[in-house]
Amino acid sequence: MFFILSKLLVFIITPLVWIIILLLFAVFSKIETRKRKCLRWALGLTLLFTNPFIFDESARLWEIPATPYSQLKTYNAGIVLGGMSQNDEKLNRVQFFRGVDRLIQAIDLYNRGVIKKIIFTSGSGRVLHPEMKEALLMKPYIIKMGIPEQDLYIESESNNTRENAVFTKQLIEKEKIQGPFLLITSAFHMRRGLGCFNKVGIITDSYSTDRYAGPRKFEFDNIFVPNISVINDWTGFIHEMVGYITYKIMRYT
Secondary structure, eight states: OHHHHHHHHHHHTOHHHHHHHHHHHHHHOOOHHHHHHHHHHHHHHHHHHTOHHHHHHHHHHHSOOOOOGGGOOOBSEEEEEOOSEEEETTTTEEEEOGGGHHHHHHHHHHHHTSBSOEEEEOOOOOSSOTTOOHHHHHHHHHHHTTOOGGGEEEEOOOOSHHHHHHHHHHHHHHHTOOSOEEEEEEGGGHHHHHHHHHHTTOOEEEEEESOSOOSOOOOHHHHHSOOTHHHHHHHHHHHHHHHHHHHHHHTOO
16 A cells, blocks of 8 residues: 555656646636646646756755765675666666666776675566566576676566665675675665665665765856756656655654
């Protein structure tokens, strides 16, 4: 039930949905003052959620900063959280998304000798296709990328960050994998990830990837020119913040 409700929540907290609802109120409202207010709010939210600079600065406050190579030690295992791909049944291949940076960075750390093993944790995460377990789909790709099978551990039953931590702990205990551990996930997701893993007793250092907030850009187009793609960034960002608060209330972190 929690899993399904979390998917419904994604729709409710989407900024584009708020804007569309306000526009619908403006169109169908028979009260002129209400119509004008709805239009002003719709315009204001559109300008806010399409401004790259405002989003960058908001993300900067939330994201866990990246860790320089010089501050890393040697870890027995890097724990990589999924959510980076989707199976294309028609083409019979995996399609990768922005989050694949988590895996690419993990492979780089393995090749550098920073991590000795990779634990990839991700189940389906999809309501309609629970059988499509991401970790199982990704395993052949990871091996083809040069990671020896004996250094790769797969956890494929988890559907969310809480379950990533719970089932990874079971895997670690079963395989008798010793720490220290390095948690590898997106910078905006790291707060929730660290909280969940600490809660189940897996103490990790953090390695943030695919950051939204890079170097500050005081450029005209970044500050003043609206960018419609930023709405999509805000959707994921707000979803993560609400998820973090929900996990706090549920005592998952």
